[in-house]
Amino acid sequence: MLQYSWKRTFSIIWIGQFLSLVSTSAVNFAIIIWLSLETGSAEVLAYSAIAALLPQAVIGPFAGVYIDRWDRKKVMIFADAFVAFCTLVMAISFYLGNESLLLIYVLLSLRSVGSAFHMPAMQAAIPMLAPENQLLRIAGINQMIQSVSSIAGPALGALAIGLFRIGDVLWLDIIGAIIAISSLLFVHIPDPKKDNVQKSSFHQVWTDIGIGWNEIMSRKGLAWLFTYSVIATFCIMPLAVIFPLLTLNHFGGGKWEMSVIEIVWGVGMVIGGGILGIFKPSVPKVILVNSMHIILGIALALSGYISANMFYLFVGLTAVGGVAASIYNAAFTTILQEEISADKLGRVFSMYFSIVVIPSIVGLLFTGFIADSIGINLTFMILGLSIVLVGLFSFFTPALMKIGQKK
Template sequence: MSAVKNTWKRNFGIIWAGQFMSLISSSLVNFAIIIWLSVETGSAEVLAYAAIAALLPQSIIGLFSGVFVDRWDRRKTMILSDAFIACCTLIIALLFHYGNAALWLVYTLLAFRSAGSAFHMPAMQAAIPMLAPKSELLRVAGINQIIQSVSNIAGPALGALAIGLMDIAFVMYIDIIGAVFAIVSLLLVQVPHPKQTDSTTIETRQLVVDMLMGLRAITSDKGISLLFLFSILATICIMPIAVLFPLMTLEHYNGEPFHMSVVEASWGVGMLIGGGILGILKLKTNKVTLINYTYVLMGFAFAISGLLPSWAFWIFVLLTTLSGVAGSVYNACFTAIIQENIDPLLLGRVFAMFFSISLLPSLVGLLGTGFLADTVGINITFIILGAAIILIGIFSFFCKVMLPLGYQNNLPASDS
């Protein structure tokens, strides 16, 4: 038993070491692109278009990518996805290097990177329950939040430093190096795959059938359906705020790229705190109740941020840290609930489908939000969306049917 226990921890350590290098390099490069777009254009709509390009393909492809993820070898899927994303990044770097980085070309390459991520994210989430014992899933999710938050802390600071020291083309190469680390780490471990009774090749009819199976796994349980509904509504409001953070810092708080990196890092610090709490402590509070509280806390932090005067930048940083704590706890609890209550054979398509269903309306809303922010002001946009998130959290407390999901479910553990 001890050997098995140490084996899964060793595998996680190797995979997460590679993922950490990939995450921190991606965070660095993403923030460098945000700085470049913000300084070059100063437009909320341009940032909204970039976000749509980076997420729309992932959300559309995600409607059916999970079907393939559940049939394919999940380790190979992650490796090939990382390699494809690295190739797209290389092309963007070359465009910057030779001075051909028109906005529409940047949007196009961001879209291709997004397509690769449509397979990587659900494959990673679906692989976790095949490696870790069910009793450790919430703690693993917390540790995952720690790794992501450290990346979010260091990435913006390093991105601001890098773009100040070198041309953005050379900054892009850093992401490729991170992808190499991720691929090598995956080559060093084996990821168990659930036994399949069907062929790995899929006909159109079977693709539809498998997608419907994933959808049925969500809709057949009223509690899970409501959990998804509230999370989707919250994401519709949170997504525009996440995109507008840089311009909020530049325009409302009269900041500079350094201040942008401080705000992004403070979100990461909050995620680190939230992930640390979940990774170190075994909280006995119902996970659904925790999620409901995080909605209210995030909405409060966003709304107050919009009400603050322009001189209150450091209070804005503190509120951003608070929202990062809430976001970390939400992500970990939501992921653990799905992993505990959904059959491992269906996890890939369920995670991919949720990501798509939640992002598609959010991306449509981004267009209107970009126009709204440019028209009435970014701070007013923060107030409106923050208030909406608070209302979502309040309503979610009245749906008692979700509460049983918050206790560890007794689905059969995998053979791994």
């Protein structure tokens, strides 16, 4: 009976999240196209990425404290509602004829605030809904859902931005949020037992943040896992931002080629999620994490190395990168869900998102300068090879390799 119960709950959540993710992906891609075609500037794309990441990084640790204290279902509902309201305000502003970059930055920042609560709450709720031996499979299915949305989203976004104004396209995000909220109303998400629950004073909030930090740093394996992830993300983030410019400037593409690259990346992620969701590999998860760093780094480095007339090879490398990213994300998430107690997961996930994002923002500040100084292609090669080194060093870190071993 419990088997059918948790599967039914996940099915309802997945349907709502899928439709919401498709609409969000469409809006995000439409904004990227709009910025790329309007400005063609690596700096503008970098600043938009910073606007989308900085609020989440700053408030993330504080959000995690309250996620572990509050009803996680309500946190997700209110986070979605907040994002929808902010998007509605921005859409109205665009209707009034104000389509400035500043408004785009504000929109991305406000959406980031909602994500700071929604994403960790969702990840922290999963272990409360499913058996531990199913977590990797669920992570794989989650990756598939995100991947399919990243296929349909760019296609829908490219179509929408071609037919409608940017203000009209924002309505897709509002509709998606309504669907996600509606699906959550039909499920029950239990909360873990909370030990030593105290009033949320300023001192207690900092104490709880310290608990989340200690959960990471007190275990050498997890500390190394976080460290390598921070370094890899520091390299990946600038490349993710200038990906559209590689398609536009180096390969001479346009809207169609940008859509193809986004869709192929999503196809790769579907394949990666499918491998985990269907076959449930017996390979230790830490080996999956390290190996995917190496594969992703090679794919990115080669993307910068190949000549401009090899667009189809670029498409293939993008698909390989999508597979690697999907498997990495699922394996990394499952390691945390298995290693950290459920009542502290909200704080740990929020702490992780902040730890990994803040250094990336520093890298993004120099994205425009680096891309203009040494070229987009060389930037891809240098940072891609750096990610390969992260994967190689990970295999030679004993504490990291011991993660998941039975004591």
